Amino acid sequence: MTSSHSKAQTETWWFLPLLAFSVAVAPLSIDMYLPAMTLMGEALNASVAQMHLSLSAYLLGYASFHLLSGPLADSYGRKTLLLAGFGLYVLGSLGCAQSESIETLIGFRVLQGIGGCVGPTLARTIARDVYGPVDAARAISLVAMMMAVAPAVAPLAGGFVLLVWEWPFIFYTLAVYGVINCLLIFYLLNETLPVKHAFRPKVILANYAELLKHSQFLWISGGASLNYGALMTFLPSAPFVFITLMGLKPQHLAFIFVGTVSGYMIGNAVSARASYRFDSKHIMLVGACLSVLATLGMCIGYWLAPMSIGAVAGPMVLYSASLGLVHPHAMALALRPFGHIAGTGSSLLGFIQMTTSALASAFVGQFLVDSAWPMLVGMLGFTVLGLTTLLAANRAVRLS
Incomplete structure (x- = not known):
């Protein structure tokens, strides 16, 4: 209590x-x-x-x-x-x-x-x-x-x-x-833990094993993490692309990120309203499709106008909005069968997402030399893999 x-x-x-x-x-x-x-x-x-x-x-x-x-x-x-x-x-x-x-x-x-x-x-x-x-x-x-x-x-x-x-x-x-x-x-903060529990590594490992054996958790957490990997490919690459390649001043780079945050907030607002009419599965899959379209748009924009900041930053706002559609519903679907260990499930989902993001960022960084293409192709690849995995999850476990 x-x-x-x-x-x-x-x-x-x-x-x-x-x-x-x-x-x-x-x-x-x-x-x-x-x-x-x-x-x-x-x-x-x-x-x-x-x-x-x-x-x-x-x-x-x-x-x-x-x-x-x-x-x-x-x-x-x-x-x-x-x-x-x-x-x-x-x-x-x-x-x-x-x-x-x-x-x-x-x-x-x-x-x-x-x-x-x-x-x-x-x-x-x-x-x-x-x-x-x-x-x-x-x-x-x-x-x-x-x-x-x-x-x-x-x-x-x-x-x-x-x-x-x-x-x-x-x-x-x-x-x-x-x-x-x-x-x-x-x-200011009082301790809120009602009752302290013994630290039992065996129980913790057993809970993580239960999650990893469940196909719904694995498919959805994997697909959502791949989708999120595109964001963590963009963030560390943006200074090189916009400042070094396109000549943007470092102080002005912040406005690029303001646009991405605005897109994410819009996506979350749309997601919340859509939840009253559509189920989580369809909202998540629509968001994953938008992610692919947005990153494809970034590739096309850069191909047509390689020195245009807007050609890359504009579609990025759409990708950010798609994140607001994908991730709240992916988390809800991944954890739905695990109400009894929801906290453990949330921790493991966060671990998978952040580890995938770290690897994505490190991998793409190896290829950034004199062009934005490694970032753009990497983002497109991660969103395509994310969509493919989420579609496979839908077919494998019949999400509802």
């Missing part, structure tokens, strides 16, 4: 904004340094492929701890793990700022990802602790609305930092953000 202290938190105006502030760690850590990637590569004598690895490293750290954060929070408490995680995040951010080689940067990005994982993962868990399984969905939706601005603000903030200081101050800013999170959590 939820404690009286936890219930009292729901009556305070700052409770949901506090959760949203901790969830924003993911878009801030991924998007804020993107305008500086070209400058960082020059300063660290790193290639485009190596700079791609700096994003892949964060995603791998994030993905790896995703599998353990839930069980550890059940054993040691939500607040304890949040403080430990953001403490690691601060150390990782400071290490990134002080890095003098790409290898050091990559290592500290892994640490940053491990620490940053706790915010998004445990915010959902805390909402469920405090509000219960029914009202938690509404609370999580409100948190998502509050932090939706973060992916748009992050590159703008990174561009502003570059106007005033050098690139290391982007990571100093992220370190300050982590410290503020620690202070807010320490002073």
Whole structure:
């Protein structure tokens, strides 16, 4: 049962904004340094492929701890793990700022990802602790609305930092953000875990095995992760394509990402309204088809006008909107048979998605030399594979 202290938190105006502030760690850590990637590569004598690895490293750290954060929070408490995680995040951010080689940067990005994982993962868990399984969905939706601005603000903030200081101050800013999170959590957040459970690795492994044996979970999580891999191909490639190849100023790159975030928000809004009339399967498949059309449009646009920013950025907005159609419904369908271990299922789905994204980013980065084609063909390939996998899932398990 939820404690009286936890219930009292729901009556305070700052409770949901506090959760949203901790969830924003993911878009801030991924998007804020993107305008500086070209400058960082020059300063660290790193290639485009190596700079791609700096994003892949964060995603791998994030993905790896995703599998353990839930069980550890059940054993040691939500607040304890949040403080430990953001403490690691601060150390990782400071290490990134002080890095003098790409290898050091990559290592500290892994640490940053491990620490940053706790915010998004445990915010959902805390909402469920405090509000219960029914009202938690509404609370999580409100948190998502509050932090939706973060992916748009992050590159703008990174561009502003570059106007005033050098690139290391982007990571100093992220370190300050982590410290503020620690202070807010320490002073404002009460422990919400009703009863602590023993940390039992055998049970955890058995739950993951149950998920991996189920074809519906495997097909849908795989298809959705491939679809999402196109986004993580675009994000680290965008600085090279738009700044190096097309001559865009680093400070203006942020406006490209504002467009992608706007598309994603529109897609989510359409998805929510469509849910009243259509089932999750059809919305997900329509979104996957739009992803293919959008990435194909990016290829055609670049082929016709290789120096046109709009020819690539315009269809990217449509792809972002398609994500809002695919992923909420893919997650719902993948986890539908697993209500008894939904938290474990969510962790494994996140691990698969982030690991796929890290590998996609690292792979495409190896081929970016003097053209945008590796990024564009990679995105098209991932969306086609994603659609093919989701269609196969529909035929294999008869989704409903």
